[in-house]
Amino acid sequence: MSHPCVVTIDSRSAPRTLFYGDQLMDVDLPTGTRVVYPKPPLAALKDVDAAIRYAINHPYNSEPLYALLKPGMKVTIAVDDISLPLPPMRRPDIRERVTTIVLDLLADHGVDDVEIIIATSFHRRMKEREIRHILGDRIVDRFWPKKLYNHDAEAPDGLTHIGETDHGEIVEINRRAADSDLIVYVNLNFVPMDGGHKSVSVGLCGYKSLMAHHNPKTMRNCHSYMDPAASELNTSVVRMGRVLNEKKRVFTIETTVNNRMFDRPLDFLAKNEDDLSQAERAALRALKLTLDKTPQSLRQAVFERVPSPYGVTGVFAGETEAVHEHTLKRGYDQYLVPVVGQADILVSGVPYISPYNVNSFLNPLLVQVMANGYLFNLYKGAPMLKKGGTMIVLHPCTDKFDNEHHAPYIEFVHRLLPETRDAMELHRRYEKKFASNPAYIEMYRKGHAYHPAHAFFMWYWGEAGRQHVGRMIVVGADNEYIPKLLGWETARTMDEALRMARTTAPPRPEILALHVAPMMMVEMFAEKPLKSLPGTSEPPPSYR
Amino acid sequence: MGRETCTLPAPAAMADSHSGLDRPRKPQDKAYPPMAASYFDVDGTLVSTNLVHPTVFYMMRQPTPLHSLAKLGRAALRAPMLALAEMQDRRLFNELLFASYDGMSEDRLLTLAGEAFDTVIKPNIYPGARELVRTCKDKGHEVVLVSGALDFLMHLLADHLGGCDVIANKLEMKDRFATGKLLRPVVAGPEKAKLVRDHAREKGHDLDACFAYSDSYSDVPMLSIVGNPAAVNPDRKLQLLASTYHWPIIRLDRAA
Numbered sequence: 001m002s003h004p005c006v007v008t009i010d011s012r013s014a015p016r017t018l019f020y021g022d023q024l025m026d027v028d029l030p031t032g033t034r035v036v037y038p039k040p041p042l043a044a045l046k047d048v049d050a051a052i053r054y055a056i057n058h059p060y061n062s063e064p065l066y067a068l069l070k071p072g073m074k075v076t077i078a079v080d081d082i083s084l085p086l087p088p089m090r091r092p093d094i095r096e097r098v099t100t101i102v103l104d105l106l107a108d109h110g111v112d113d114v115e116i117i118i119a120t121s122f123h124r125r126m127k128e129r130e131i132r133h134i135l136g137d138r139i140v141d142r143f144w145p146k147k148l149y150n151h152d153a154e155a156p157d158g159l160t161h162i163g164e165t166d167h168g169e170i171v172e173i174n175r176r177a178a179d180s181d182l183i184v185y186v187n188l189n190f191v192p193m194d195g196g197h198k199s200v201s202v203g204l205c206g207y208k209s210l211m212a213h214h215n216p217k218t219m220r221n222c223h224s225y226m227d228p229a230a231s232e233l234n235t236s237v238v239r240m241g242r243v244l245n246e247k248k249r250v251f252t253i254e255t256t257v258n259n260r261m262f263d264r265p266l267d268f269l270a271k272n273e274d275d276l277s278q279a280e281r282a283a284l285r286a287l288k289l290t291l292d293k294t295p296q297s298l299r300q301a302v303f304e305r306v307p308s309p310y311g312v313t314g315v316f317a318g319e320t321e322a323v324h325e326h327t328l329k330r331g332y333d334q335y336l337v338p339v340v341g342q343a344d345i346l347v348s349g350v351p352y353i354s355p356y357n358v359n360s361f362l363n364p365l366l367v368q369v370m371a372n373g374y375l376f377n378l379y380k381g382a383p384m385l386k387k388g389g390t391m392i393v394l395h396p397c398t399d400k401f402d403n404e405h406h407a408p409y410i411e412f413v414h415r416l417l418p419e420t421r422d423a424m425e426l427h428r429r430y431e432k433k434f435a436s437n438p439a440y441i442e443m444y445r446k447g448h449a450y451h452p453a454h455a456f457f458m459w460y461w462g463e464a465g466r467q468h469v470g471r472m473i474v475v476g477a478d479n480e481y482i483p484k485l486l487g488w489e490t491a492r493t494m495d496e497a498l499r500m501a502r503t504t505a506p507p508r509p510e511i512l513a514l515h516v517a518p519m520m521m522v523e524m525f526a527e528k529p530l531k532s533l534p535g536t537s538e539p540p541p542s543y544r
Numbered sequence: 545m546g547r548e549t550c551t552l553p554a555p556a557a558m559a560d561s562h563s564g565l566d567r568p569r570k571p572q573d574k575a576y577p578p579m580a581a582s583y584f585d586v587d588g589t590l591v592s593t594n595l596v597h598p599t600v601f602y603m604m605r606q607p608t609p610l611h612s613l614a615k616l617g618r619a620a621l622r623a624p625m626l627a628l629a630e631m632q633d634r635r636l637f638n639e640l641l642f643a644s645y646d647g648m649s650e651d652r653l654l655t656l657a658g659e660a661f662d663t664v665i666k667p668n669i670y671p672g673a674r675e676l677v678r679t680c681k682d683k684g685h686e687v688v689l690v691s692g693a694l695d696f697l698m699h700l701l702a703d704h705l706g707g708c709d710v711i712a713n714k715l716e717m718k719d720r721f722a723t724g725k726l727l728r729p730v731v732a733g734p735e736k737a738k739l740v741r742d743h744a745r746e747k748g749h750d751l752d753a754c755f756a757y758s759d760s761y762s763d764v765p766m767l768s769i770v771g772n773p774a775a776v777n778p779d780r781k782l783q784l785l786a787s788t789y790h791w792p793i794i795r796l797d798r799a800a
Contacts, residue, residue, distance in 0.1 A: 439774035
């Protein structure tokens with residue numbers, strides 16, 4: 001018996017409704033296809049503020065936060081940027097609640113040299129209204145912009161060299177944080193690749209540190225990003241984080257949220273289509289029709305204005321690694337759906353949002369990241385897709401970019417990808433020069449653009465997927481040029497895509513479909529189970 | 545000639561130390577050959593003033609108030625022509641404007657240059673201008689100011705920004721007095737593109753690897769000949785063009 005979140009399609013099954021960018025597409029999947037649905041949202045904490053206070057007073061492997069404070073000391077609070085969760089959390093964001101309590105505690109202990117840094121790394125600078133969203137009016141009114149600001153990885157003399165790992169990885173972080181007696185990191189953990197040592201040693205670092213792990217070689221050895229123990233990226237980051245924590249006092253506060261991405265009127269989007277009530281079916285049809293008839297810019301504007309009613313499921317504080325162990329467990333409790341048997345063909349819709357396009361358009365480079373980087377990597381254990389299998393995704397792949405946020409991406413896609421798609425070659429020939437373009441650096445530092453090197457990182461992010469997936473077929477692309485640039489094939493319909501995929505698949509291929517969003521992950525067991533699976537009466541399997 | 549050159553950085557400063565990119569260039573590296581020069585328009589790009597501001601400053605500092613009044617009066621009479629020229633031809637505008645310097649001594653121009661720079665130009669340098677120039681220099685670029693303004697003022701700005709090369713207009717002098725005419729070639733509009741091309745050729749830069757920055761649609765020829773153009777505080781027409789061609793758009797006129 002499979003997990004209740006795994007639905008096998010039969011001849012009476014309704015079409016599945018999958019995300020197709022910011023629209024929905026009904027697709028008929030063959031009998032026998034297994035569709036993986038997200039788990040229901042975990043119960044939210046009833047008293048979040050009490051949980052925050054408890055966590056910082058009863059930390060893991062650390063003295064309580066109050067015991068680390070001394071009057072007159074210098075403290076830097078670093079906070080995750082708005083790239084997570086997706087969509088942004090309804091106010092008050094958990095980061096506001098944590099930071100408010102931490103600030104009150106600092107004030108009670110006579111600590112008034114406090115600055116708050118948004119740990120953007122090479123992401124774009126958050127705008128004031130976005131920071132207001134994650135930290136609230138009270139904090140922004142008090143600290144912005146002198147003592148609450150975005151990290152600047154290109155600021156002259158803005159970084160301090162901390163040390164090197166035994167693998168030669170350079171650890172350098174924001175000078176203010178490095179000069180502080182205590183760094184308090186406030187994290188919101190949305191997926192298992194977030195948090196841990198990544199928070200400070202990536203969020204507050206510069207190019208030299210990023211180069212150590214944001215490169216195609218490291219990315220190829222991540223199986224997957226969502227399984228830190230099997231991710232070389234994570235291994236590198238942990239090495240760097242340990243060097244940092246040996247030299248600097250870091251108090252980590254991590255929080256987890258459930259996967260309640262859609263509020264009550266839309267929560268049917270996470271349900272099995274066969275189980276929808278008449279009213280929900282009608283609502284789904286109405287929603288689909290409305291999205292089909294609405295101009296793209298309006299659809300984007302509507303989606304941007306609807307935050308998600310996530311519930312907070314955990315608050316953990318203390319020493320970075322001890323904290324992160326608990327965070328990961330809570331995240332997996334929410335996301336992991338056990339599945340036995342890898343697929344020959346993996347099907348997934350591509351939703352309208354990624355960590356890199358909050359308040360902007362999901363451009364072609366980000367569509368690639370979503371497919372090869374995120375959706376492919378939503379597994380723990382064995383990959384969902386057999387090596388060389390075919391992945392089918394649904395997205396229009398529109399050749400459109402946000403000129404402000406993604407300026408360097410445009411040149412990357414239209415000037416460099418026509419030269420080569422080989423990540424190693426892009427890295428070797430173009431990355432350093434591109435990353436030192438003064439115009440793009442100015443847009444990163446003073447405007448709201450991603451750092452020019454980030455475009456390369458986005459391509460590398462898909463590297464593990466590209467190395468594993470035999471063919472990528474996109475359904476419903478509105479042009480041929482972009483899929484070709486990405487190295488993808490195109491199909492007008494799901495039927496056509498499945499016919500194409502079958503030409504290189506074994507007879508009677510195993511087809512697996514992901515019903516995202518909301519967020520979920522597959523715990524893939526490649527072999528036949530021996531004992532019961534979590535949440536089922538079947539025996540559990542061994543990996544691979 | 546309207547060009548002045550000062551010392552270039554040592555070749556070592558131009559070298560790229562990044563691994564994999566400092567090897568000998570191969571034909572397939574055409575898209576990103578070693579860095580070369582960054583050419584900056586000045587008025588509206590790095591400073592908020594335009595050519596008129598320093599000109600008015602000089603007109604108001606004539607030997608006597610009567611001389612100043614006369615100069616300003618004549619300039620006021622030329623104002624409609626200037627406005628028309630500005631719309632039609634940048635070069636004609638420059639020539640009409642700089643006619644106001646007719647009869648001023650070279651000594652006086654140079655003596656007042658420091659004050660003109662401190663009073664008119666320096667307070668109006670955009671907050672991010674110095675950092676952008678510094679970033680270019682940090683990346684090994686030769687920085688060149690390309691301006692229709694007068695060379696002696698641009699040299700002061702170049703020193704202030706840490707820039708090192710200037711392409712600017714020069715007044716014609718006769719017996720150490722300005723004739724009110726500009727030496728050829730006049731730095732304006734399409735001529736800027738030619739001067740930049742000549743400069744790059746002379747210094748051995750590959751234009752494909754060069755950068756150019758301007759705020760004005762009239763500088764599109766200069767922006768178009770380099771591999772990496774950028775619009776800085778662009779006017780409406782340039783903004784549209786930059787958006788169409790996906791040129792980076794930078795705002796130095798707004799605080800970060």
